Amino acid sequence: MKVLVKALLGAVALTSFALPAYAETTLTIATVNNGDMIRMQKMTDDFTKANPDIKLNWVTLEENVLRQKVTTDIATKGGQFDVLTIGTYETPIWAKKGWLVPLDKLGADYDVDDLLPPIRAGLSLDGKLYAAPFYGESSFVMYRKDLMEKAGLTMPEKPTWTFIKEAADKMTDKAAGVYGICLRGKPGWGENMAFLTATANSFGARWFDEKWEPQFNTPEWKATLDYYVPLMKADGPPGASSNGFNENLALFNAGKCGMWIDATVAAGFVTDPKQSTVADKVGFALAPDNGLGKRGNWLWAWSLAVPAGSHKTEAAEKFIAWATSKHYTDLVAEKDGWARVPPGTRTSLYKNADYDKAAPFAALTIESIESADPLHPTVKPVPYTGVQFVAIPEFQGMGETVGQDFSAALAGTMTVDDALAKAQASTTATMKKAGYIK
Known part of the structure; x- marks a missing residue:
């Protein structure tokens, strides 16, 4: 009897040892082949070390191709992607159609109120944020x-x-x-x-x-x-x-x-x-x-959003919170210098003396962003x-x-x-x- 119990306990121990300590989630991320996005992919060890249960699968495309594939996938509910790189044009239109998940779980330290008002407004519908800006531009x-x-x-x-x-x-x-x-x-x-x-x-x-x-x-x-x-x-x-x-x-x-x-x-x-x-x-x-x-x-933001068809919303929001956070900005500044950080998204960046000193274009960037007027874009x-x-x-x-x-x-x-x-x-x-x- 003792031998049988020991054998059973040994089998349980082996089975427990063989199982992974966590369930792994793979996020498929569609993004554009712009320099800041390429840099982000090189920085993701910082994210995966903190989230070992999440793997990242990148689909990096030329701008016109990205727009076509992402639009087709979300309109047909194809479910190919868990995180989309989309812009100021698509976000409120797709949110109104119910195609995007509202980003209301980005974490207590995300500081959504730090997002530049013109950029945040363009990515919101009825006061809810539906895409988080990775970088903003005029x-x-x-x-x-x-x-x-x-x-x-x-x-x-x-x-x-x-x-x-x-x-x-x-x-x-x-x-x-x-x-x-x-x-x-x-x-x-x-x-x-x-x-x-x-x-x-x-x-x-x-x-x-x-x-x-x-x-x-x-x-x-x-x-x-x-x-x-x-x-x-x-x-x-x-x-x-x-x-x-x-x-x-x-x-x-x-x-x-x-x-x-x-x-x-x-x-x-x-x-x-x-x-x-x-x-x-x-x-x-x-x-x-x-x-x-x-x-x-003009006024634009390349931003990250979660399609309503994704079954990995929690992991997707974790990634988006990381990629568009103040922490990510600090990470790029540490590795590549302040002049290389993603611009045009946060008020705090344009109050940062280190950034202002390193980026001779900072003042004109924020002036250009703030002077673009989507509500009155034309002379007539x-x-x-x-x-x-x-x-x-x-x-x-x-x-x-x-x-x-x-x-x-x-x-x-x-x-x-x-x-x-x-x-x-x-x-x-x-x-x-x-x-x-x-």
């Missing part, structure tokens, strides 16, 4: 101080589009492989249309009038493209119609661009001597205007909110279509007039089908 001018000086010009803190054209002409030296200006041309509602919609705002243009009638047949949109296309053909790099954020970042860091007007988040990369050959020569200015009271700057009144996008579900498809037309105009396969006519026709058809207009 847009501004980045330029080569040495080339500006060589051209005999001084960049104003508040430049006009007229000055930008003059400077681009003088800085262009194609024989030396230097182009006066690099701007987005890659088609996509969040690629070339982010830049062009924000620019059009400063030219007095708008997507729709107060009755939701498309406005691409107006002088203001014509003026926008008649500025952009000739400027890029004269002073932009070859193949500009294929260049988005990452392509222009690479060109600027290689010393190929005199000026680059794009996301404020790029400032941390163009001033990083590990990445940029011109890190010590970069200056910053506000996005240009046209004397009409609106600058061509509009029925929509959103600066570089229109906050309606139909915009994503319309933006893709119009982006293709405007990219074709830049590539020279279509005239500006034809691109605008096609944009007018396609948006009108969509708005009629959706019931906005008759």
Whole structure:
């Protein structure tokens, strides 16, 4: 009998020893291939050490591909992802449809009230946060101080589009492989249309009038493209119609661009001597205007959200709380320096003397973020909110279509007039089908 009891006890002991001490959860995270997101993936040992029961599976995609896959998955309730990287456009629309989990369990020390008010507002619905900002941005001018000086010009803190054209002409030296200006041309509602919609705002243009009638047949949109296309053909790099954020970042860091007007988040990369050959020569200015009271700057946040179809909500919120926390900011500062931390999300960062000292672009970044006005984005009144996008579900498809037309105009396969006519026709058809207009 004693032998039998010992044998049974031994078997129990062996079985207990063989079982894992915890149930493991694997989170599949869809994210964009931007520099800050790549850095986050390198930092995740800090998270997994504190949460050994959670494994991370990364799906890292180019911006346009990410948007397509994430939108398809959440709309069809595919359940492929547990954490989504989405933006200020999708968050309130998807929250209203019930596609996202409200983030109300980020922890007592998360300090949601520290999030910058414009960024937090864009990621909330009815006062509830549905996506936590990993980094926030507006847009501004980045330029080569040495080339500006060589051209005999001084960049104003508040430049006009007229000055930008003059400077681009003088800085262009194609024989030396230097182009006066690099701007987005890659088609996509969040690629070339982010830049062009924000620019059009400063030219007095708008997507729709107060009755939701498309406005691409107006002088203001014509003026926008008649500025952009000739400027890029004269002073932009070859193949500009294929260049988005990452392509222009690479060109600027290689010393190929005199000026680059794009996301404020790029400032941390163009001033990083590990990445940029011109890190010590970069200056910053506000996005240009046209004397009409609106600058061509946008408002955006790449953010992390939990789809309603995920069965791993608790683990997903733990990860999101870590990735968007003050602790994560301190972790990046410790490993890579204060100038590399994700910008544009927390008030406390812009009150931090160490950050202010390390980041010469900090003051202009926060000024650009706070001056973007999603409620009044245009010179003339509009029925929509959103600066570089229109906050309606139909915009994503319309933006893709119009982006293709405007990219074709830049590539020279279509005239500006034809691109605008096609944009007018396609948006009108969509708005009629959706019931906005008759």
